[in-house]
Amino acid sequence: MSEDEPWTADRLGRALQDRKKRLEAERRAAFLPLGIDAECRWPASRLFHRHSMLGPAWTPILTADEVEALTLDRGYKRYPGADRVALPRPAAPNATLEDAIASRHSERSFADRPVSLDAVATLMRLGAGVTADQEVPRRAAPSPGALYPVETYVFALSVNDLAPGLYHYDALDHAFETVAAPRGREATRAFLPSDLHRAGPALLIALTVAFPRVQMKYLERGYRFALLEAGHIGQNLVLAAAALDLAAVPVGGFWDEPFNDALGLDPDEEAVVYAVIVGHRP
């Protein structure tokens, strides 16, 4: 490209592409000293995958007593002093498992109609609720070492008998803790791609990982475990939505920083990893 060439839209586009390529080459080169070939297009993931592998030589970092203390401490996320909303325990939906699996599809448009609080409570219970009240209460989704590092939040955008706002699900008490003041449907604009924001879901369920809870025990592998737990909960949620005849889509492509900000999280300690948006079918 000659320096004398006029700055047309085409030239600007090419210059931007060149700059992107240069930055990407610099990014990849930074992984060379860590043993990752500069040709690898996903060096961070390759490095992480290598460093989170297990083998027969793996030994736990915590003692048995420390593991027991961590598992039993019920150190899940809490909002002490927050206003609480007791959730109903509605009857389980009548759909069979086969019906729910067969009718689940990702749906990305929603009717402008509120979802009932009963339906939201059912989603919480079947998605992430307590199913067996033991010394370590067991939940609807499996969890690495029964540590339950995944936390569930709900942006209530249009729910009957529930003020719009951000809530944290307290699984042990099957209740919501109020986290943030009502902001209505605008709440998701900053962190959802605009087509999903405009689709007008009645609620958005955010799944976060409280990293120390699982990584104190499993270190690097704990990150993989936590994502898998979130996937289990996500599947419970979309199947429960299908059983309730609601539309839902799981969302992995959100804007991380404003999403974590909206939840008031320090992303080095706890961060959003998955979300599900839900509403009535159009």
Ligand SMILES: Cc1cc2nc3c(=O)[nH]c(=O)nc-3n(C[C@H](O)[C@H](O)[C@H](O)COP(=O)(O)O)c2cc1C
């Ligand atoms: C981990 C994961 C992340 C996803 N993220 C998005 C997303 O950000 N936006 C979206 O519209 N759909 C998302 N989906 C939904 C997929 O596009 C959808 O599952 C796929 O097209 C198959 O269609 P089905 O769900 O109707 O079977 C995601 C699905 C998964 C499993």
